[in-house]
Amino acid sequence: MRIRISWPGGRLTATLDETPTSSALAGALPIVSTARTWGEEVYFDTPVSPALEADARQVVEAGTVAFWTEGDALALPFGPTPISRGEECRLASPCNVVGRIDGDPRMLATVRPGDPIRVDRV
Numbered sequence: 001m002r003i004r005i006s007w008p009g010g011r012l013t014a015t016l017d018e019t020p021t022s023s024a025l026a027g028a029l030p031i032v033s034t035a036r037t038w039g040e041e042v043y044f045d046t047p048v049s050p051a052l053e054a055d056a057r058q059v060v061e062a063g064t065v066a067f068w069t070e071g072d073a074l075a076l077p078f079g080p081t082p083i084s085r086g087e088e089c090r091l092a093s094p095c096n097v098v099g100r101i102d103g104d105p106r107m108l109a110t111v112r113p114g115d116p117i118r119v120d121r122v
Contacts, residue, residue, distance in 0.1 A: 001015070001016045001022065001026055001121065002014065002015050002016070002102070002121070002122040003016060003025075003029070003099075003119055003120065003121055003122060004119070004120045004121075004122050005076070005117065005118070005119050006117070006118050006120075007035060007110075007111050007115045007116065007117045007118075008112075008115055008116065009110035009111065009112070009115070010107050010110050010111075012101055012102065012103060012105075012107050012108070013101075013102045013103070013122055014065045014099050014100060014101045014102055015099050015100055015102055016065065016098050016099035017097070017098060017099050019053065019096065019097075019098055020050060020051075020053065021048075021050040021053060021067045021096040021098050022098040022099060024048040024050045025046065025048060025067070025074070025098065025119075026121065027048075028046060028047050028048050029119060029120060029121050030118060030119060030120045030121075031046050031047065031074075031118065031119040032116065032117070032118050033045050033046065033116075033117050033118075033119075034114060034115070034116060034117065035111045035112070035113060035114065035115040035116075035117045036113055037111065037112075037113050038081055038082065038092070039079070039080055039081035039082045039084065040062075040077065040078050040079025040080055040081065040089075040108075040109070041075055041076065041077040041078070041079075041081050041089070041091070042075075042076045042078070042108045042111045042117075043068060043071070043073045043074060043075040043076065044073055044074055044117050045071070045072060045073050046067075046072055046073060046074055047072075048072065049069075049072050050067060050069060050096065051069065052069045052094065052096065053096045055096075055097065056069075056094035056095055056096050056097070057091075057094055057095065057097055058090060058091050058093060058094045058095070059088050059089065059090050059091075060077060060089050060091065060095070060097060061089065062077060062078050062079055062089050062105050062106075063077075063078065063100055063101040063105035064076075064077060064089065064097055064099075064100060064101075065097075065098050065099040065100060065101060066091060066095035066096065066097055066098065067095055067096040067098055068091065068092060068093070068095045069095065069096060070092070070093055071092075074119070075091055075092075075095055076101065076105070076108055077089035077091065077105075078101075078105040078106055078107075078108040078109065079106075
């Protein structure tokens with residue numbers, strides 16, 4: 001499944017894998033939320049509360065679409081966070097990996113804290 005993530009300064013698409021978390025997200029679309037940033041990561045609240053999956057990871061590649069179960073939030077890292085070691089994308093805690101951003105994840109650098117953010121099915 002593909003989704004579109006849009007905010008006042010831009011938009012991008014992502015391809016989701018078939019996981020329990022992505023199924024829960026799909027059932028909640030469209031999602032409208034408020035963007036927050038943490039280093040080079042954008043995250044925002046969602047109305048779903050999936051469980052932590054067995055293959056959850058804390059260190060991921062830039063452009064990974066992750067779900068932070070501790071905060072019921074979608075996490076979109078595009079570079080280092082405050083707890084990263086070097087240039088890695090280290091999330092606050094292990095997250096469910098649900099997909100990958102199509103194209104350049106650095107577009108997320110245009111998201112500002114407080115921006116309205118919307119996720120729709122493409």
